[in-house]
Amino acid sequence: MIHILVADDDIHIRELLRHVLQHEGYAVFEAADGNEASSVLSREQIHLAVIDVMMPGKDGLQLCSEIRQDYGFPVILLTAKDQLPDKEKGYTAGTDDYVTKPFEPQELVFRIKALLRRYQMVNSQVIKLNDTVIDAKNYMVHCGDHMFMLPMKEFELLTQLASFPDRTFTREELIQLIWGADFEGDDRTVDVHIKRLRERFADMTEDFSIRTVRGVGYKLEAVKK
Incomplete structure (x- = not known):
């Protein structure tokens, strides 16, 4: 909603x-x-x-x-x-x-x-970050000529950040949004998943980057071309 x-x-x-x-x-x-x-x-x-x-x-x-x-x-x-x-x-x-x-x-x-x-927020099933396309309906990521699926939580985390470019999310917000209020782990889980996303896309695209906002959380920045 x-x-x-x-x-x-x-x-x-x-x-x-x-x-x-x-x-x-x-x-x-x-x-x-x-x-x-x-x-x-x-x-x-x-x-x-x-x-x-x-x-x-x-x-x-x-x-x-x-x-x-x-x-x-x-x-x-x-x-x-x-x-x-x-x-x-x-x-x-x-x-x-x-x-x-x-x-x-x-x-x-x-x-x-x-x-x-x-702002691609109403019934958005496709998020475009330059040549990278996140297909939220089919849980697929198209990156140039490559098409692949991410583990579900990584996909949900990437989609959440990409839906609101330049907005900073706290770790607590991301836990609530992706893992739910009853999640029993700690916010280091977010750090681990962010690290995996960065590693996956590091050599694949320069369309976007996931920035650390020190002491707060993370935000996704789309590279302007």
Whole structure:
């Protein structure tokens, strides 16, 4: 299920968007200000954020910059300001889209779906990293002229990282996502599987790399060509 963060200090906007987005089948996480939104991001896996610009404490532009720096999912900014300089600030902060209030909820839904398609998150069965293709439906990896299958946990780990390029996952998050909450081992399991993935692809492709984020976890970076 796609998880959407709605950050707005207007409770009526949050209630409206919760109703509309849940009707579309999305899970909705709410925050009344930027600081609360940061707290949600630290504990939940979010796939897209709808953020009001004018919020108390940490405002929407600051939150957008934080998301762009630390995560890899799309952002839509909501604002009552529709002047070009205001939009410039939003795009400079890293937003993917910009919606002015008042807005039609269904139009926002259209924009959300378009962004999710662009980020290959909705019903994504094929993930492309330049010439490397991960076929999630058939559990296959195509790497240039080579096609092969990985052990299941390695495949699931690679797919999870590749679905969110440039997003850092903690070891604890990866344990929860790949091995489940009832896993009785420790997070060194993640390190072992990451090492195996690196070894498998080291001499095969330069399309992507799995980076260690010291003291935190791992992220996958696709090489720009």
